[in-house]
Amino acid sequence: MRLSAPIFHLKRKAKLLSRDEGIPLHKALDRIAVQEGYSGWSLLASKQSALAPAGKIFAQLVPGDLMLLGARPGQGKTLMSLELAVEAMRSGKRCAFYSLEYTEKDILERFRAIGVEPAQFDGQFDFDCSDAIQADYIIAALASAPRGTIAVIDYLQLLDQRRENPALEVQVGALRSFAQERGMIIVFISQIDRSYDPSKKPCPDIRDVRLPNPLDLTLFSKLCFLNDGDIRFQSAR
The missing domain is CATH 1.10.10 (Arc Repressor Mutant, subunit A)
Incomplete structure (x- = not known):
């Protein structure tokens, strides 16, 4: 229909x-x-x-990947990250969602927004909204996670908001090393700069990623950008 x-x-x-x-x-x-x-x-x-693209995107992710998932607010990046999590869990993998933005209630509602009842993945999905979330915290939490686990971090620009946290580039580098060593897939939800103008190009790209602090974007192996239903996915290497 x-x-x-x-x-x-x-x-x-x-x-x-x-x-x-x-x-x-x-x-x-x-x-x-x-x-x-x-x-x-x-x-x-x-x-x-x-018809959803999440399955096609997930099929192109491999253990050790770091994917940046960027969009302006309200463009569906959180829902896309959950759709990727569902694809992973349907294939028997585990998923961990680390959020400095949402509560567990928010995430459960968004699961239902994509037609998924979270209870069907009992034991496969972990949600964490601790204020202590940063690279070392995530690495410790995933220390015993099996190869192929997918972790979603919501979101990139909040990882170093606390002064005592390491610099953003240091954190992403540590998570990249961890993902490659342990065979994890890590998805970073990312803000897009307000200067992005959809009237000039239909979808943002890596040049539009909001970077209040320095970050080498070549640390990411996969890129996905969303805008108004348009989805652009590519390998960064």
């Missing part, structure tokens, strides 16, 4: 409905799904999953 708008826009519409009417996001998503001719959002999401 053809949707009236890209699924990205339907998710945004549901978020606005949730906020305006004060209802849970999953109920707003279900209401939007009914308008599209589905009985609920889970069914809509599952029918569209075959």
